[in-house]
Amino acid sequence: MPDLPDGERAPEDGRLPDISMDRPLSAYVHVPFCEVRCGYCDFNTYTSDELGPGATPQEYDGELLKEIALAGDVLDGGRPLETVFFGGGTPTYLDASQLTHILGVLEMVFGFEPGAEITTEANPETVDRDYVQELRDAGFTRVSVGMQSAVPHVLATLDRLHTPERVPRVIEWARDVGLSCSLDLIYGTPGESLDDWQTSLAEAIAMDPDHISAYGLGIEPGTKMGQQVRRGVLPDTDPDDLAAKYEIADEMLSAAGYTWYEVSNWSKPGHAARHNLAYWRGNNWWGFGPGAHSHINGTRFWNVKHPRAWAQRLNSGVSPAAAREVLSEQERAEEQIMLGIRLAEGLPLTAGILRQDASIDPVDLAQRRHKTMLLAADGLLRSDQLARSRMVLTLRGRLLADTVIRQLWD
Ligand code: SF4
Known part of the structure; x- marks a missing residue:
């Protein structure tokens, strides 16, 4: 996992230099739990074996509410949220009732703009028809499914738990209940051929999602996959292979009616992810949860990384922000x-x-x-x-x- 950046000490009460709300406000909710740790994963996430009492998935929504209350206080009520994004980790590792609970409190504290975009990431093996129905009933509008690849040996190298057949079922359930659907893909996995990548793209396109993200694999030294590369068990990624696969993606997605709106993101007309755009346009967002980053009017701040340290700070009435950086113009x-x-x-x-x-x-x-x-x-x-x-x-x-x-x- 990457270390947090350096910065000046954040005040214990979480106060910010400028809380004028002249830019749209978004919320990111980090859920730092996964069933297993994928070999390439560099995110701030933990399996249940790695966490003891004081930081369990069952307690997590209760802890998050304390940070939401703090944010509401610091931002003096803020303004209604334009977008909300639950990411991780695996947000759908929590019960749907917990995501519903968190979303309800966000709405109570900030309110939502009419037509707000409310997304959760979902791993295919963690949701079923009832789960997506509960999400829809709670007010979610969009689900971003971690497909990664349609090829079994590629999924196995990535340590992903789902089978390729599971993804179309999740998309069907999500679409049936009225959720907009996005698929996340990864290219450049060791052992993935150009044909494999074309297969994954073709399978993704066949599901006709509204949005597709495709990211080139970056192998970080501190990960299991990084160690495998260092020991020569797996080959490192090849920049030429990544470039060829990017070009294939752009060609196939464009031919299927998707337009790129950010280097790694393509969508059908009217379906660009507004939450992503909020980041790239420099809007304001509060990131809730361990290690989450926020940006409010040129002040960036980031929370302590470990779920237990994050919860302890909130339980002591102290802001979980580890440090901050006030940017000049x-x-x-x-x-x-x-x-x-x-x-x-x-x-x-x-x-x-x-x-x-x-x-x-x-x-x-x-x-x-x-x-x-x-x-x-x-x-x-x-x-x-x-x-x-x-x-x-x-x-x-x-x-x-x-x-x-x-x-x-x-
Ligand atoms: S599911 Fe995602 S967040 Fe969880 S370990 Fe795998 S790559 Fe990391």
Whole structure:
């Protein structure tokens, strides 16, 4: 699991420098439990063997309510939530009644905007028809199913517990009760051939979800898979293989009527994930749960990582925030470029080059123009969009998004 970043100490009462609510507000709810730990997993999640009393799944909704109450107090009631996202870990490792309980308290404290998007991630083996019905009855609008692959040997390498046949059943149940459906895929698993990847994409498309995410596998050194790679038991990921699979994904998904709206996300018209967009557009969100990160008006803060430490702080009446970082205007602008350039809507040419008095700096603008023309000449930015003073990645630019960001910033 990655360590938390450094930062200044967060006040024990959780107070923030600026709680003006002039941007939309979202909530992320982290559920840090899984049945088993997948070999590649680097997330802040725990199996039941790893956690003793004071941090059990059964107690978790009760603990979360304390952080929701604290957030309501710190934000002075905040504003109605535009989006809510339950992620993990495995949110559906909890009973549906617990997710219902948490969602009900979020609604009581903040309220929801009309048409709010309310999503939970779900592992296929953890839900059935009754479970998704309960989610729908509670007010969930969307489910994001962790399919990862349709090929048994790939799922086995990833240590996933479900069979490929389970996923279409979950999608059918979810659609029957009126939930919008997304599928999460992973490409680049050791041993996955190009044919395997095409099979997974074809199976995903055949289920006709509203939204598909596809992420290239990154093997972190501290994971079981990282150790297997170090010992030579498994091969490391190959950048050329990842690039080829990304191109296949874009081609097959585009042909099936999905449009990319962020480097790793494609959707049918009108089904881009609004919660994801809230992150990438720099809106405000409160992340609830151990290790969850939040952003409110340029202040980023993050909770202590271990579920027991998180619960103990809440039970002592202390904010679970471990540390925080108050971003300067310049840092916020830089962050906006890093996030916004990944979106299909791109960024205005002037993004992040304001002077202190908020006027556009002509020297920086001239430099930006020069850099973007070079990037367009390299085929990384779209020339037609540059002519409209916007920076939008080409397909090649999407593959090399980090390079584009570095070059814009150097
Ligand atoms: S199900 Fe997801 S969060 Fe849980 S161990 Fe596997 S990859 Fe990690």
